[in-house]
Amino acid sequence: MTAASDVIIIGAGIAGSAAAFFLRQRGRSVTLLERGLAGQQASGVNFGNVRRQGRRLEHLALSNRASVTWRRMRELVGEDIEYIPEGHIRVCYRDRPELLDEFAEYAREAGVRGLDLEIVTGAALRQRFPFFGPEVLGGSYSALDGHANPRLVAPAFARAARRNGAEVIENCEVLQVEKAGEDFLVSAADARCFRAPILLVAAGAWGNRFAAQFGEAVPMAVRGPTMSVTEPVPYSIHCAVGLVSPLDEEDVYFRQIPRGNLIIGGGLRGPAYPDLCRAYVLPRNTLGQFKQIRRLAPAVGRLNIIRVWSGIEGYLPDSQPVMCPSRRTSGLYYAFGFSGGGFQLGPGVGDVMAELIDTGHTTTPIDMFDIGRAALSATAMAAIGDDA
Amino acid sequence: MVGPRVIIVGAGPAGVRCAEALVAAGIRPTVIDENRRDGGQIYRRQPDNFTRSYATLYGTEASRAAANHRCFDELRGRIDYLPETLVWNISEGHVYALRDSRLVELPFDALILCTGATDRLMPVKGWNLAGTYSLGGAQVALKAQACAIGRQVIFMGSGPLLYLVAAQYLKAGAGVAAVLDTSPWRLRLAALPKLLAMPRALFNGIKLTLALRRAGVPMLSGIEPLEITGSAQDGVNGLSFRDARGEVRRLACDAVAIGYHLRPETQLADLARCEFQFNPTSRQWLPRIDAQGRSSVAGVYLAGDGARLLGADAAEAAGKIAALAVLEDFGYPFKAETVAELRRKLATLTRFAQGLMQSFPWPAGQAARLSDDTVVCRCEAVTAGELRRVVAQTGAREANRAKAFSRVGMGRCQGRYCGHAAAEIIAHAAEVPIEQVGRLRGQAPVKPLPIGIAEDGA
Numbered sequence: 123m124t125a126a127s128d129v130i131i132i133g134a135g136i137a138g139s140a141a142a143f144f145l146r147q148r149g150r151s152v153t154l155l156e157r158g159l160a161g162q163q164a165s166g167v168n169f170g171n172v173r174r175q176g177r178r179l180e181h182l183a184l185s186n187r188a189s190v191t192w193r194r195m196r197e198l199v200g201e202d203i204e205y206i207p208e209g210h211i212r213v214c215y216r217d218r219p220e221l222l223d224e225f226a227e228y229a230r231e232a233g234v235r236g237l238d239l240e241i242v243t244g245a246a247l248r249q250r251f252p253f254f255g256p257e258v259l260g261g262s263y264s265a266l267d268g269h270a271n272p273r274l275v276a277p278a279f280a281r282a283a284r285r286n287g288a289e290v291i292e293n294c295e296v297l298q299v300e301k302a303g304e305d306f307l308v309s310a311a312d313a314r315c316f317r318a319p320i321l322l323v324a325a326g327a328w329g330n331r332f333a334a335q336f337g338e339a340v341p342m343a344v345r346g347p348t349m350s351v352t353e354p355v356p357y358s359i360h361c362a363v364g365l366v367s368p369l370d371e372e373d374v375y376f377r378q379i380p381r382g383n384l385i386i387g388g389g390l391r392g393p394a395y396p397d398l399c400r401a402y403v404l405p406r407n408t409l410g411q412f413k414q415i416r417r418l419a420p421a422v423g424r425l426n427i428i429r430v431w432s433g434i435e436g437y438l439p440d441s442q443p444v445m446c447p448s449r450r451t452s453g454l455y456y457a458f459g460f461s462g463g464g465f466q467l468g469p470g471v472g473d474v475m476a477e478l479i480d481t482g483h484t485t486t487p488i489d490m491f492d493i494g495r496a497a498l499s500a501t502a503m504a505a506i507g508d509d510a
Numbered sequence: 511m512v513g514p515r516v517i518i519v520g521a522g523p524a525g526v527r528c529a530e531a532l533v534a535a536g537i538r539p540t541v542i543d544e545n546r547r548d549g550g551q552i553y554r555r556q557p558d559n560f561t562r563s564y565a566t567l568y569g570t571e572a573s574r575a576a577a578n579h580r581c582f583d584e585l586r587g588r589i590d591y592l593p594e595t596l597v598w599n600i601s602e603g604h605v606y607a608l609r610d611s612r613l614v615e616l617p618f619d620a621l622i623l624c625t626g627a628t629d630r631l632m633p634v635k636g637w638n639l640a641g642t643y644s645l646g647g648a649q650v651a652l653k654a655q656a657c658a659i660g661r662q663v664i665f666m667g668s669g670p671l672l673y674l675v676a677a678q679y680l681k682a683g684a685g686v687a688a689v690l691d692t693s694p695w696r697l698r699l700a701a702l703p704k705l706l707a708m709p710r711a712l713f714n715g716i717k718l719t720l721a722l723r724r725a726g727v728p729m730l731s732g733i734e735p736l737e738i739t740g741s742a743q744d745g746v747n748g749l750s751f752r753d754a755r756g757e758v759r760r761l762a763c764d765a766v767a768i769g770y771h772l773r774p775e776t777q778l779a780d781l782a783r784c785e786f787q788f789n790p791t792s793r794q795w796l797p798r799i800d801a802q803g804r805s806s807v808a809g810v811y812l813a814g815d816g817a818r819l820l821g822a823d824a825a826e827a828a829g830k831i832a833a834l835a836v837l838e839d840f841g842y843p844f845k846a847e848t849v850a851e852l853r854r855k856l857a858t859l860t861r862f863a864q865g866l867m868q869s870f871p872w873p874a875g876q877a878a879r880l881s882d883d884t885v886v887c888r889c890e891a892v893t894a895g896e897l898r899r900v901v902a903q904t905g906a907r908e909a910n911r912a913k914a915f916s917r918v919g920m921g922r923c924q925g926r927y928c929g930h931a932a933a934e935i936i937a938h939a940a941e942v943p944i945e946q947v948g949r950l951r952g953q954a955p956v957k958p959l960p961i962g963i964a965e966d967g968a
Binding site for chain 1 (some may be wrong): 616920961
């Protein structure tokens with residue numbers, strides 16, 4: 123038997139779950155298919171940064187739209203997703219003073235685009251953020267950014283979508299998709315079949331499999347972020363904190379949650395195995411992260427970590443997602459490959475894709491995320507080899 | 511010929527006998543142990559300047575303890591021994607350890623995990639009050655430091671350790687307020703045929719209970735724990751329970767030691783990516799091993815209570831068997847007869863262990879009866895009510911999913927002490943069989959790891 127709806131969404135991560143939720147708000151019938159459980163992959167195990175600053179200027183419209191949704195989350199999904207809108211600061215070290223000029227330039231440009239930033243240096247920096255180490259030169263503070271609990275967000279969207287009438291089917295692995303006449307036929311591993319005139323692929327690191335079935339494979343690499351969490355200590359750092367460096371191994375960021383634990387991310391990424399749905403943290407990467415967090419915030423160096431984890435993230439060569447209608451198949455839409463930066467965007471992605479599917483256009487520019495862009499060309503594909 | 515690089519984790523009875531067999535074959539293994547001295551938990555050695563005799567420390571097991579210690583002492587110089595070293599991760603053929611605040615990274619061809627067991631715990635309301643210990647913890651205080659956990663101690667739970675530790679406290683001169691066993695007497699009678707597989711051990715167990723009785727210690731079976739009472743300021747001041755006749759009773763005490771037999775320490779096996787299987791008799795997940803201790807991962811072997819809860823004598827045999835498996839796998843000569851003989855011995859001990867399990871079952875049903883305000887996960891302060899709410903509202907019916915939503919098992923101990931009870935609560939609330947709830951996945955580090963850890967050359 124084949125179940126029919128207006129839209130089928132593959133993948134109940136944050137983008138797919140939010141899209142299901144917003145499509146229901148627009149009165150479309152939705153079937154949301156998830157191979158495991160909602161938000162179990164990258165959407166659920168990422169750092170939890172709800173950060174706009176630092177994103178490319180042309181992405182800020184989407185990011186701002188997401189930001190509005192973040193601030194309405196409790197009202198929208200009806201539960202607490204531990205969103206802490208207490209700001210975000212990103213800083214640079216003294217050995218890269220040019221980054222501070224870049225922060226200032228970025229702040230000017232972002233200001234025009236609706237994101238207000240404040241450059242903080244010297245005594246003011248030390249006074250407001252006393253935890254920074256002596257190597258920290260200065261930073262850019264975004265008062266309206268923050269952080270949230272990633273484990274809760276996508277499941278909350280999926281539950282809200284279900285309450286509003288979406289068919290949310292977990293433990294349902296999609297094996298094949300094809301277009302038959304006006305409809306897409308989607309077959310799952312458990313022999314169930316689904317039919318709809320519109321299909322949205324929001325399958326994260328697995329999204330490429332479906333794009334490939336429609337002849338639109340993109341060059342994707344999969345990696346697992348290096349995450350760790352400390353034992354709880356008194357809650358005193360409310361904003362999210364990040365270090366900016368051109369070196370991957372210097373990259374480090376952290377946030378504290380009211381429970382008291384510090385969550386730390388950044389540094390080199392580990393191997394990921396999409397076929398096994400597993401990603402592993404390499405011990406050497408954890409140790410590298412330790413070294414960097416001690417530079418950034420020396421006091422954190424006196425704590426213990428109690429757990430590490432990772433997840434499977436799909437990276438595209440230009441670190442930008444695919445978020446567009448298919449170029450080859452009408453009724454087919456993509457929203458995947460967020461390259462480690464999809465958490466904050468997620469609610470906005472769902473909102474925009476619902477608008478695009480419902481109305482045929484969107485008020486938020488997404489041209490740069492087109493699947494046909496040069497960075498995703500055959501040459502780029504050859505360069506990345508079989509990693510996808 | 512350069513021999514295989516062999517690492518043994520744990521210097522209890524399994525690790526020691528494993529090292530002995532490898533050394534006999536001409537291999538120089540590295541033995542890594544978290545404790546300051548060898549012996550593991552059961553044959554834990556007292557600090558250097560303590561002078562209690564073997565008979566005082568180990569009672570009926572004095573000669574076995576002495577034999578294990580002697581064996582290990584004789585191995586020194588022929589093994590690389592790293593005491594006070596915590597293995598916190600295993601990855602890509604390397605062991606990562608913490609020693610003296612420094613990183614130790616060692617490659618291995620064969621890894622034998624002899625990680626032992628810790629207490630299996632069922633929460634009871636108030637068990638988060640100061641003065642509540644596990645039976646093993648109470649025993650360690652006595653063995654290692656000659657300290658008692660209180661002046662008037664109630665021992666509660668089930669299993670051989672309940673009577674052993676109570677008797678050890680009595681002998682040491684500490685006040686034993688009561689011994690409360692959740693298992694009814696009749697189970698012990700029914701298990702008698704199996705327990706007779708080891709007449710000496712059975713006799714020793716009976717002797718312990720008789721000593722407690724002679725001293726006038728109240729001993730009750732078939733009880734249901736209700737609440738450990740006290741205050742955040744002053745800690746434990748008493749315990750209430752329902753006796754076998756259904757009457758609610760209260761006893762005063764200043765400390766409680768609880769435990770329901772043991773659970774294997776399997777985090778390292780988990781990090782080594784070993785497969786696990788559900789054991790319906792004990793209602794817990796155990797690493798999959800073959801008859802010689804080989805795990806599902808090539809080069810990783812498991813022996814002792816960390817793999818199967820069979821006790822110290824069995825651990826010695828299993829340690830030796832695992833060593834022989836390593837010898838076989840790496841092309842060394844080994845005696846098949848020895849393996850066969852050891853396995854026969856293990857079979858007898860297994861029968862006895864089954865008798866113990868039948869006598870002192872894990873009180874799974876209690877989990878459903880815990881009041882909503884009972885703290886289940888003490889690290890993260892998650893109550894039974896919160897866990898039930900999460901199951902009801904989010905539909906989580908798998909252990910890791912419930913952990914993601916409720917934080918149960920997310921703290922310092924990573925669910926080692928609450929995981930079993932949490933799984934029972936989830937199973938009951940979600941109305942699914944316990945094996946469907948699965949088990950909490952272990953993540954590095956096995957125990958909290960200092961961010962300040964120094965690396966080589968740092």
